[in-house]
Amino acid sequence: MDDFDSLCLPIPPLPVDVVRLLVEVTGEIDHRSAMALALSCRRFECWVTPIIYRSVNLKTIRSVDNFLYALEHSDKDVRLMVRVLTIDTMAGAYYSRTSLATTQIISLCTNAVTIALWSLKDKESLLDLSKHKCLRRVSIHMEYFMSDKSCVLSSLPGSIPNFMFNITHLDLYEFKERVLQRAEILQYLHRLTHLFMVSASxxxxxxASHFAPFLPSSTRVWIIHFRYYQVCDMKVIDDIAGGHADPRLVVSMKTTKNSPEMANAKYIIHRVLAQTAETKTIWREWGGPLLQEPDFWEEAEMIIAERKRSKKTPHEKKDEDWRELHW
Structure with missing residues (x-):
């Protein structure tokens, strides 16, 4: 054994920068490994902690309580490290205590860029986003977003909340007719480029025609996603899918795998039920593909471009092809 050791080349210690790179990459790849590294030594903890708290997904009531405790008692400024915050259905506000903890967590994470809140059932809990100047995307229940005690209407029409100035992506689920009178809220989102609405039918x-007049001019894509049933009027769907209600509106449906209605459907995003078993997985996809399918936004923009192209004359199409070829 000694002879073998004598033949081995001595391995010099790695530079600190290289060690840090290895630790951070390991933390990025696997969250559990990041936690283990943070517990191993103080230096690793300093390197890995921002990675651990950069994207937080709270799935249980216990995780909500633990994370709130970390925000309030950590010696590090954890609340500023959180950039993506997702509060899942299982952590949902079935109890008033959990609702309060949820709203407290959101109000403390003022540096968040993305907030997805799937399950706040207590409409009495006021969601405070007044200090969220970095917010770019909000995923929330439509009725809660547009209720009298919402984070928006609590400030309007006096002063526009700070968080509304920079929002580019808005996801609203549980489309209800009674929120139509609140549709004017959308006109205050001056930088909104992508709007995603989900309905049960x-x-x-x-x-949709009631919302269209209030969409800001900055909006590029507007998707309405719903589950297709036999009672759905395919003629109405085809008419709206053609861009007649609004040129920015794209219809997205989830159907059975072998749906005959989709055989001749045009300008519609088609997702089978297996791909959208949990609707919330749609909103979690910021830009990546869903089960090897094109991203929703990418596919919607391709549909809008194709609709515009179909309305052009043959001469205009020829000129466009020439520009694409030479530019």
């Missing part, structure tokens, strides 16, 4: 399509 095609009811949202018949009400």
């Amino acid at each position: 095609d009811e949202a399509l018949t009400l």
